[in-house]
Amino acid sequence: MIGAYYKLVTLPDEVRATYKIRSKARLDCISFSDMVAGSYKGLTNFVNSKGQLFFFKTPCRDFVNTDSKRLAEWSLTGNGLNFSSIYIDDIDFPEIGYGYPNANRLLSNGSPNPLFEYRNDGYLFLINKDYSEIELLIISDGRNLISSYYQKLIDGGFDDELKNLRQQAKDFYKYEGLVL
Secondary structure (H helix, E strand, C coil), rough: CCEEEEEEEECHCCCCCCCHHHHHHEEEEEEEEECCCCCCCCCCHEECCCHHHHHHHHHHHHHHCCCCCCCCCCCECCCEEEEEEEEEECCCCEEEECCCCCCCCCCCCCCCCHHHHHHEEEEEECCCCCEECCCCECCCCCCCHHHHHHHHCCCCHHHHHHHHHHHHEEEECCCCCCCC
């Protein structure tokens, strides 16, 4: 069911200094797991020339117009693109969220949307309290049922699959000095 798993973290100060990373809002991908090796390509627009995948955690009120009933405090952005807002519908589980890519063919500036091909994907997020660690679960073609998958995650329905993905995870980019 889960097509890909990515673990994003705020790197420690020493590692950030080594790589000249100044932003404290940056979350770097340190590990990932694909159910089919190398199959998910939806994040390639967020990988830099060094091979690092990272996002910035951005307050949603800065750019997202949304229904007032949906709670999205944060979003993940990178390379001038909004990857996804993080919606949290169940306030009893603030560590679990969901989202999806922009489904428009064109961005607001008129340029082609690089996520358009993945517009039907759904995202689930496992978040620590201060958003310094986020686990991203990608469900290909899961957008229309993302609310159901969100509830399934809350109810523990993905626990075994998630455990396997975490065990199979390998480095996305090897950060020198990073100790986990």
